[in-house]
Amino acid sequence: MAAPISLHLEFGGGAELLFDGVKNHHVTLPSQSEPWNMKQLLLWIKGNLLKERPELFIQGDTVRPGILVLINDADWELMGEMDYRLQHQDNVVFISTLHGG
Amino acid sequence: CSAAGPASTMPVPCSHCQKSSAVLRRPKTGHSLCRPCFFWAFEEEVHQTIASARLFRPGETVGIGASGGKDSTVLAHVLKVLNERHGYGLNLILLSVDEGITGYRDDSLETVKRNQQQYDLPLKIVSYEELYGWTMDAIVKQVGLKNNCTFCGVFRRQALDRGAMMLGVDKICTGHNADDVAETVLMNFLRGDIARLRRCTAITTGSEGAIPRCKPLKYAYEKEIVLYAYFKKLDYFSTECVYSPNAYRGHARAFLKDLESVRPSAIVDVIHSGENLSVKEDVRMPVQGTCARCGYISSQRLCKACVLLEGLNRGLPKLGIGKHHRLHEKLLARQPLTEQEERKLRAEEF
Ligand SMILES: [Zn+2]
Numbered sequence: 001m002a003a004p005i006s007l008h009l010e011f012g013g014g015a016e017l018l019f020d021g022v023k024n025h026h027v028t029l030p031s032q033s034e035p036w037n038m039k040q041l042l043l044w045i046k047g048n049l050l051k052e053r054p055e056l057f058i059q060g061d062t063v064r065p066g067i068l069v070l071i072n073d074a075d076w077e078l079m080g081e082m083d084y085r086l087q088h089q090d091n092v093v094f095i096s097t098l099h100g101g
Numbered sequence: 102c103s104a105a106g107p108a109s110t111m112p113v114p115c116s117h118c119q120k121s122s123a124v125l126r127r128p129k130t131g132h133s134l135c136r137p138c139f140f141w142a143f144e145e146e147v148h149q150t151i152a153s154a155r156l157f158r159p160g161e162t163v164g165i166g167a168s169g170g171k172d173s174t175v176l177a178h179v180l181k182v183l184n185e186r187h188g189y190g191l192n193l194i195l196l197s198v199d200e201g202i203t204g205y206r207d208d209s210l211e212t213v214k215r216n217q218q219q220y221d222l223p224l225k226i227v228s229y230e231e232l233y234g235w236t237m238d239a240i241v242k243q244v245g246l247k248n249n250c251t252f253c254g255v256f257r258r259q260a261l262d263r264g265a266m267m268l269g270v271d272k273i274c275t276g277h278n279a280d281d282v283a284e285t286v287l288m289n290f291l292r293g294d295i296a297r298l299r300r301c302t303a304i305t306t307g308s309e310g311a312i313p314r315c316k317p318l319k320y321a322y323e324k325e326i327v328l329y330a331y332f333k334k335l336d337y338f339s340t341e342c343v344y345s346p347n348a349y350r351g352h353a354r355a356f357l358k359d360l361e362s363v364r365p366s367a368i369v370d371v372i373h374s375g376e377n378l379s380v381k382e383d384v385r386m387p388v389q390g391t392c393a394r395c396g397y398i399s400s401q402r403l404c405k406a407c408v409l410l411e412g413l414n415r416g417l418p419k420l421g422i423g424k425h426h427r428l429h430e431k432l433l434a435r436q437p438l439t440e441q442e443e444r445k446l447r448a449e450e451f
């Protein structure tokens with residue numbers, strides 16, 4: 001069993017509008033048999049945090065193209081994306097590039 | 102393919118300096134860069150764009166179209182940096198438009214005002230009220246919500262030019278990025294608008310009548326612009342236009358983002374296609390003239406904004422919506438319209 005982990009999630013660039021306008025979320029993921037990875041985190045966000053129009057955040061089983069993901073302030077493309085194994089106290093940021101500028 | 106294996110927490114080294122750990126993978130090149138190397142590469146590429154297209158001359162006053170959004174915020178920051186680093190000798194000013202939509206611009210204008218202080222650049226805000234004699238709110242009141250985006254788009258397109266003329270600006274820079282240009286290429290292609298397709302990739306547009314406009318971020322990816330703003334902790338504002346977004350454009354953008362996720366070079370590839378498309382000799386191109394009333398570039402006798410304004414001022418808001426070119430001569434001569442013509446142009450349902 002993997003112990004529960006706490007994460008800091010941040011939504012910006014307009015992505016927060018899908019989360020009641022709330023940018024910062026401190027969340028605790030429950031313990032489960034396997035370690036948490038990004039793929040499972042996205043499902044958890046969809047089931048627990050997303051307030052509206054999930055298709056604007058998730059497409060298939062990944063984030064919608066145009067939403068950038070940073071794990072501990074680094075591009076998730078450098079970290080294995082969906083397979084990245086989350087650690088206690090990780091900081092995950094989602095920034096939409098799809099909103100007006 | 103990714104150098105880092107799954108579940109890796111090992112930092113990827115910067116492919117430029119080999120010292121620090123990388124913070125992003127660049128979509129254009131696939132390089133992994135650390136923060137300082139990314140900042141330098143991003144800024145110097147914009148400088149390359151500016152230098153190779155000879156966008157500016159020393160002593161010019163350059164208005165930066167500032168909306169408070171990510172693109173114009175990054176543009177203002179980078180131009181300020183490059184103006185000092187490379188001695189462009191430009192007089193930079195932030196230029197903002199207040200459409201007069203209650204609640205909509207408040208936050209973004211606040212952002213622009215903070216940018217003014219953060220970057221130490223002068224700021225000029227011109228309002229629709231000053232430019233057109235109408236606020237967007239007053240227009241919506243007259244035309245209803247259904248047709249207002251026609252006004253929104255046309256007035257917005259001209260507002261920067263009109264504001265810049267008022268202020269004696271030599272050139273206007275806008276924050277259009279590579280994704281925006283690719284989207285416009287695609288849109289013009291989908292609409293079969295050959296004239297615009299040919300013009301839309303030009304880095305500088307508008308020479309007769311209008312103030313030249315340029316896009317120094319033309320080759321900068323949206324991803325990098327957003328990450329530049331994020332890592333530099335630049336202050337920007339994001340929102341959708343409160344009045345209905347354009348669904349067709351939305352599909353075009355989503356399509357490009359899907360392509361980019363499979364092949365990151367798709368964005369610049371589309372731009373290059375647009376740049377290299379040649380038009381058959383016998384395709385008739387519309388003649389670019391200027392508006393007889395305000396001097397703005399227009400293929401008709403009256404530009405779209407002047408027609409819309411005329412409609413608003415005469416209480417015939419539908420004048421500018423749809424095709425009424427036949428009536429332009431009458432408007433120019435300030436002749437009255439017939440009862441039948443007027444009936445067609447009144448707002449219908451409210
Ligand atoms: Zn480096």
Ligand SMILES: [Zn+2]
Nearest residue numbers: 250253342344
């Ligand atoms: Zn609009």
Ligand SMILES: [Zn+2]
Nearest residue numbers: 392395404407
């Ligand atoms: Zn005009």
